[in-house]
Amino acid sequence: MIGDAKMITEKSYKLDTYGNLETNLNNEITYVSPVFCKRFNLSGEEMIGRQLKTVMKFDKRTNKKGVFFTLINSVPCLIKIFHQEDKNIIQIMITGDDVSHSELVSFINSMEMKKYKKKTVEHQRYHFEDIIGNSPAMQRVKELASKIATGNSTILLTGESGTGKELFAQAIHGLSSRKSHSFIAVNCVAIPDELFESELFGYEPGAFSGAKKEGKPGKIELAQNGTLFLDEISELSYQAQGKLLRVLQEREVERLGGTTRKQVDIRIIAATNRDLKKMVDKGEFRQDLYYRLYVFELQIPPLRVRKEDILPLTHFFIDYYNRHFDKEVSYIDSTMEEWLLSYEWPGNVRELKACIERGMNIVEKDTLSLDLLYIQTSSNHASSRIASNNNTTLVSLEDIVQQAEMQAIKEALEQTNGDKMLAAQKLKIHVASLYRKIAKYNLKIK
Numbered sequence: 001m002i003g004d005a006k007m008i009t010e011k012s013y014k015l016d017t018y019g020n021l022e023t024n025l026n027n028e029i030t031y032v033s034p035v036f037c038k039r040f041n042l043s044g045e046e047m048i049g050r051q052l053k054t055v056m057k058f059d060k061r062t063n064k065k066g067v068f069f070t071l072i073n074s075v076p077c078l079i080k081i082f083h084q085e086d087k088n089i090i091q092i093m094i095t096g097d098d099v100s101h102s103e104l105v106s107f108i109n110s111m112e113m114k115k116y117k118k119k120t121v122e123h124q125r126y127h128f129e130d131i132i133g134n135s136p137a138m139q140r141v142k143e144l145a146s147k148i149a150t151g152n153s154t155i156l157l158t159g160e161s162g163t164g165k166e167l168f169a170q171a172i173h174g175l176s177s178r179k180s181h182s183f184i185a186v187n188c189v190a191i192p193d194e195l196f197e198s199e200l201f202g203y204e205p206g207a208f209s210g211a212k213k214e215g216k217p218g219k220i221e222l223a224q225n226g227t228l229f230l231d232e233i234s235e236l237s238y239q240a241q242g243k244l245l246r247v248l249q250e251r252e253v254e255r256l257g258g259t260t261r262k263q264v265d266i267r268i269i270a271a272t273n274r275d276l277k278k279m280v281d282k283g284e285f286r287q288d289l290y291y292r293l294y295v296f297e298l299q300i301p302p303l304r305v306r307k308e309d310i311l312p313l314t315h316f317f318i319d320y321y322n323r324h325f326d327k328e329v330s331y332i333d334s335t336m337e338e339w340l341l342s343y344e345w346p347g348n349v350r351e352l353k354a355c356i357e358r359g360m361n362i363v364e365k366d367t368l369s370l371d372l373l374y375i376q377t378s379s380n381h382a383s384s385r386i387a388s389n390n391n392t393t394l395v396s397l398e399d400i401v402q403q404a405e406m407q408a409i410k411e412a413l414e415q416t417n418g419d420k421m422l423a424a425q426k427l428k429i430h431v432a433s434l435y436r437k438i439a440k441y442n443l444k445i446k
Ligand SMILES: Nc1ncnc2c1ncn2[C@@H]1O[C@H](COP(=O)(O)OP(=O)(O)OP(=O)(O)O)[C@@H](O)[C@H]1O
Pocket: 130, 131, 132, 133, 159, 160, 161, 162, 163, 164, 165, 166, 167, 168, 231, 271, 272, 273, 313, 349, 350, 353
């Protein structure tokens, strides 16, 4: 007899020619479709509760958009994995009974090509379904974001650093009518004031010494018909804010050294982790630009107010690093789970992702535990209570190197009164590299 009724109830997926199965987030099989059992001559009853890897093994390094090549009961096939909030659905796409092995391989390659083409054309990677988290707070934001995505209005994304503002910007672009055009992201911290115009507006051949002889289009021109994402907009100088405002008002750009103005059709999505209104009140941000940007404000909540999202995000990142590091982690231990849920996450999702990455680098078995995370303990959060029991006060080498690098950059800038060219010379690095590091560490330069 085949298992209980729930197990054999057929579920309707778009492609159920070859069957499908489901697992929970620990990779235990929870459902097997009758088509699957028949196709692969396997008993559903025996499969429920088993680890997925005992039924099919696949090389996670060959991940092609969640599509893998595998053998099921000695039959070669292609499977696609859909990750959902509380389960994974494994859809059998095609089996070797129907096509030759070489056809399967060329199918995988064509999927890879499509992915490549999509990336180069759109410069856009994330969609709403990639934004993990279904807490009520996130549901509200996603709902509002998808409503306003289809319009053309300017959007201001606010929220603490690492909450996923850029993810939302990309997803909004992906849902808009501009999705087949470029998504161009500009990190405003990384653009020095003196390069603002050439970066944003572009320049004509010979516009200034050191310019490329063929000229260069600016980011605004590159975003034509698409979306221009202005990250950390609060960091633009007052002067640069004025220049940006003019483009937003006139919807025209002129390259440096050019003589003609070009109409631009772009949607602006700006993001900030600072309180722009306060900056306006203090005279640090232009009021006119603020009101241009403040058409729709989308506030991305910090992770600590949506604790329901922590475990789904954790499993999502474990799965991500399983594929990248070729690991087979399926569990987190209870001490780690307790810590994850009690920690305040000041660095939000970015911090959680880095934390999981650290553990995934060194984990050897199938369970991630707190002692693998090398958490810096402090007296004021729950980790200290839990971690101190496990003597985990180590800091990773990468953290130490980054701290030292940050300190050296701060000192060089102080000694040169903020002159980045001189500071770069002192540090013996290229000035572009200095700008990148300033942006990376989010250093505020006076
Ligand atoms: N809901 C989410 N689901 C999956 N990944 C997420 C989510 N939120 C954030 N991330 C990941 O966390 C990292 C930080 O996200 P992102 O860069 O979008 O944050 P941000 O708010 O723009 O940060 P900043 O203000 O510092 O620029 C990225 O690697 C992103 O992929």
